[in-house]
Amino acid sequence: MSNDVPTTPEASTAYGSYVTADDVARAAGVSRWTVNRAFRKDASISAKAREKVMQAAADLGYIPDLRAAGLASARSVSARSNLVALLIDDFANPHKLVMLEHLTRALRQGGWDILLVNTLDTDDTAPALRHASQRRVDATILIGIQFSDEILDQVHQGGRQPKLIVFARTSQVEGVISIAVDDQAATRCIAEYVTRKGFRRPFYLAGPRTFSAHLLRKETFMEYWGQTHGHTPETAWIGAYDSQKAESLIRESLRGRAAEALPDVIVCENDALALGAIDAIRHDLKLRVPEDIAVIGFDDVPQAAGANYRLTTYRQPLAEMAAYLVEVLEAQEPMQSRMFLGELVARETA
Amino acid sequence: MSNDVPTTPEASTAYGSYVTADDVARAAGVSRWTVNRAFRKDASISAKAREKVMQAAADLGYIPDLRAAGLASARSVSARSNLVALLIDDFANPHKLVMLEHLTRALRQGGWDILLVNTLDTDDTAPALRHASQRRVDATILIGIQFSDEILDQVHQGGRQPKLIVFARTSQVEGVISIAVDDQAATRCIAEYVTRKGFRRPFYLAGPRTFSAHLLRKETFMEYWGQTHGHTPETAWIGAYDSQKAESLIRESLRGRAAEALPDVIVCENDALALGAIDAIRHDLKLRVPEDIAVIGFDDVPQAAGANYRLTTYRQPLAEMAAYLVEVLEAQEPMQSRMFLGELVARETA
DNA sequence: TTGTAAGCGTTATCAG
DNA sequence: CTGATAACGCTTACAA
Numbered sequence: 001m002s003n004d005v006p007t008t009p010e011a012s013t014a015y016g017s018y019v020t021a022d023d024v025a026r027a028a029g030v031s032r033w034t035v036n037r038a039f040r041k042d043a044s045i046s047a048k049a050r051e052k053v054m055q056a057a058a059d060l061g062y063i064p065d066l067r068a069a070g071l072a073s074a075r076s077v078s079a080r081s082n083l084v085a086l087l088i089d090d091f092a093n094p095h096k097l098v099m100l101e102h103l104t105r106a107l108r109q110g111g112w113d114i115l116l117v118n119t120l121d122t123d124d125t126a127p128a129l130r131h132a133s134q135r136r137v138d139a140t141i142l143i144g145i146q147f148s149d150e151i152l153d154q155v156h157q158g159g160r161q162p163k164l165i166v167f168a169r170t171s172q173v174e175g176v177i178s179i180a181v182d183d184q185a186a187t188r189c190i191a192e193y194v195t196r197k198g199f200r201r202p203f204y205l206a207g208p209r210t211f212s213a214h215l216l217r218k219e220t221f222m223e224y225w226g227q228t229h230g231h232t233p234e235t236a237w238i239g240a241y242d243s244q245k246a247e248s249l250i251r252e253s254l255r256g257r258a259a260e261a262l263p264d265v266i267v268c269e270n271d272a273l274a275l276g277a278i279d280a281i282r283h284d285l286k287l288r289v290p291e292d293i294a295v296i297g298f299d300d301v302p303q304a305a306g307a308n309y310r311l312t313t314y315r316q317p318l319a320e321m322a323a324y325l326v327e328v329l330e331a332q333e334p335m336q337s338r339m340f341l342g343e344l345v346a347r348e349t350a
Numbered sequence: 351m352s353n354d355v356p357t358t359p360e361a362s363t364a365y366g367s368y369v370t371a372d373d374v375a376r377a378a379g380v381s382r383w384t385v386n387r388a389f390r391k392d393a394s395i396s397a398k399a400r401e402k403v404m405q406a407a408a409d410l411g412y413i414p415d416l417r418a419a420g421l422a423s424a425r426s427v428s429a430r431s432n433l434v435a436l437l438i439d440d441f442a443n444p445h446k447l448v449m450l451e452h453l454t455r456a457l458r459q460g461g462w463d464i465l466l467v468n469t470l471d472t473d474d475t476a477p478a479l480r481h482a483s484q485r486r487v488d489a490t491i492l493i494g495i496q497f498s499d500e501i502l503d504q505v506h507q508g509g510r511q512p513k514l515i516v517f518a519r520t521s522q523v524e525g526v527i528s529i530a531v532d533d534q535a536a537t538r539c540i541a542e543y544v545t546r547k548g549f550r551r552p553f554y555l556a557g558p559r560t561f562s563a564h565l566l567r568k569e570t571f572m573e574y575w576g577q578t579h580g581h582t583p584e585t586a587w588i589g590a591y592d593s594q595k596a597e598s599l600i601r602e603s604l605r606g607r608a609a610e611a612l613p614d615v616i617v618c619e620n621d622a623l624a625l626g627a628i629d630a631i632r633h634d635l636k637l638r639v640p641e642d643i644a645v646i647g648f649d650d651v652p653q654a655a656g657a658n659y660r661l662t663t664y665r666q667p668l669a670e671m672a673a674y675l676v677e678v679l680e681a682q683e684p685m686q687s688r689m690f691l692g693e694l695v696a697r698e699t700a
Numbered sequence: 701t702t703g704t705a706a707g708c709g710t711t712a713t714c715a716g
Numbered sequence: 717c718t719g720a721t722a723a724c725g726c727t728t729a730c731a732a
Binding site for chain 1: 418421447480597653
């Protein structure tokens with residue numbers, strides 16, 4: 001229990017165990033605390049001592065143990081593990097990849113590590129959260145996830161509360177910080193564009209809406225159209241943001257219709273649905289986009305810009321959103337939810 | 351330093367700190383070690399005691415601290431953190447999402463947690479690896495990543511070696527376990543299909559090839575074609591697996607050519623490239639697939655099955671590969687690299 | 701079946 | 717600027 005040289009000096013460098021700060025201290029001829037200080041930017045340490053330590057550390061291949069560091073600093077109020085859990089539940093939507101790119105980049109540059117968790121189904125969200133807690137994450141980020149509000153209760157039980165952040169989705173739930181695009185403003189922007197372009201029979205294609213933390217896009221569009229045109233558009237929804245499901249739904253619901261019974265534009269809750277809708281129009285219904293039926297998406301996934309689709313869609317400011325996420329993590333005091341404004345990217349499908 | 355009741359009994363339940371096993375022990379009227387036993391499946395503990403503990407734990411919201419657990423069991427030979435680092439470097443390829451789905455699912459079901467790391471560029475691989483070591487991961491998984499062999503040296507320095515696994519890519523490097531499809535067998539399968547279908551002027555579209563850990567597909571195809579047809583096909587490569595880059599490359603290299611100077615099939619190193627190639631053929635060159643130019647991909651991404659592409663491609667057995675990955679992680683003794691056989695999915699583009 | 705002692709590798713805090 | 721003490725929350729070993 002002392003800091004003396006252990007009885008077997010080479011024990012800690014034996015195979016199967018990591019080099020410790022004590023090993024480095026011994027090699028550098030200083031104390032363990034000096035080793036520690038050498039590894040912190042703010043430390044009060046002489047340049048000579050630091051260099052000696054760093055040299056010894058490099059020679060031995062010393063890698064600090066963040067588990068021990070976290071444990072030891074746990075009692076400090078401002079203690080942080082610099083680890084966040086990222087919960088994800090839908091891999092069919094290509095936009096998830098774009099989000100992951102932004103998130104992983106921003107978080108890593110901000111010095112945050114990510115525990116990636118696939119919440120296998122909605123019932124799994126609570127267990128996943130609890131599991132992440134075992135690693136003492138500072139925050140849990142739900143990325144465009146379908147979750148029921150009750151999972152919050154599960155979490156609120158514990159002593160310390162990791163921050164709970166919903167990314168790319170709004171939530172009114174108390175204690176949840178939501179970082180998302182302003183769905184209502186975005187949808188109004190889309191609806192105005194649809195109106196301005198002279199479309200008269202829109203069809204709204206929505207995704208799953210099981211829980212309160214869902215997109216407000218469909219409701220906003222319906223309301224806007226009802227108010228400005230006096231009738232509510234035709235609508236349909238799909239159980240998952242999946243292009244092929246969207247394709248078959250559009251195929252089945254539009255085929256065999258007379259031209260005047262067809263919508264003139266399909267407004268989609270996101271690009272995953274929009275791409276499927278375009279495929280259905282072209283390949284199943286043998287019609288043209290946008291001449292026969294126009295299509296609008298949401299997200300601006302990479303394929304939307306490709307030669308095949310040239311999709312008119314709404315782009316979320318993901319870089320800004322990710323930057324704000326890091327701000328939220330960094331903050332000591334409680335932070336606010338924030339909504340962002342994106343922009344309509346007008347291409348050729350509408 | 352004793353296990354007595356602390357001087358301030360409520361201290362550990364104060365805001366900002368987690369409930370500890372001691373708190374639970376006190377509430378349940380047992381010792382801390384009984385609490386520990388209650389949480390392990392194999393423990394020798396009376397049903398009554400276990401129930402009492404679990405009840406108290408649930409009441410207090412006790413969540414074990416895996417950092418402390420890992421630290422405490424570090425000296426045991428079979429000690430595991432049950433944490434693996436997953437390094438990823440390319441978010442343009444939609445196949446990454448499919449891989450992530452399989453990997454996150456298999457690992458979570460096997461009880462493994464994932465530290466997701468975006469290696470921002472190739473130079474960042476080594477720092478990323480070292481960073482992951484700080485969390486004492488049991489293994490590092492490189493998922494289809496571009497890495498230089500020298501990064502291995504960086505890692506081999508330390509005392510304990512986390513397993514180094516390359517997923518969906520072969521590597522001959524000593525000490526690296528590679529779990530991948532047999533690129534040579536797969537490519538031969540594709541080449542035979544191309545031959546059988548009567549194509550005579552294939553064009554091979556390859557991705558980046560900077561390091562030794564790359565796909566052997568192009569080389570294998572070239573060799574096969576040279577041997578069976580006496581000449582090597584035209585070829586080109588792109589700096590990233592990016593559909594839009596593929597589209598512009600095909601556009602630029604084929605436009606203006608006379609019909610007889612055009613290839614009759616474009617064989618692509620993966621689907622990301624193939625989808626771009628199809629877009630170029632249809633929208634830039636105004637030709638038909640497969641009548642004018644056929645296309646073959648690799649991976650079978652979700653869009654490949656969609657109505658728009660109906661891409662002929664080669665599917666990797668990702669579920670099997672992920673299952674083997676878990677086996678490798680679980681194993682005590684050193685494990686072998688393994689190659690898997692996939693299957694050609696013949697659709698309509700070739 | 702249960703309890704005790706010792707220690708994992710680090711950091712907060714204070715003494716020199 | 718550097719060193720020492722006492723934790724952090726848990727587990728391994730062993731004793732009762």
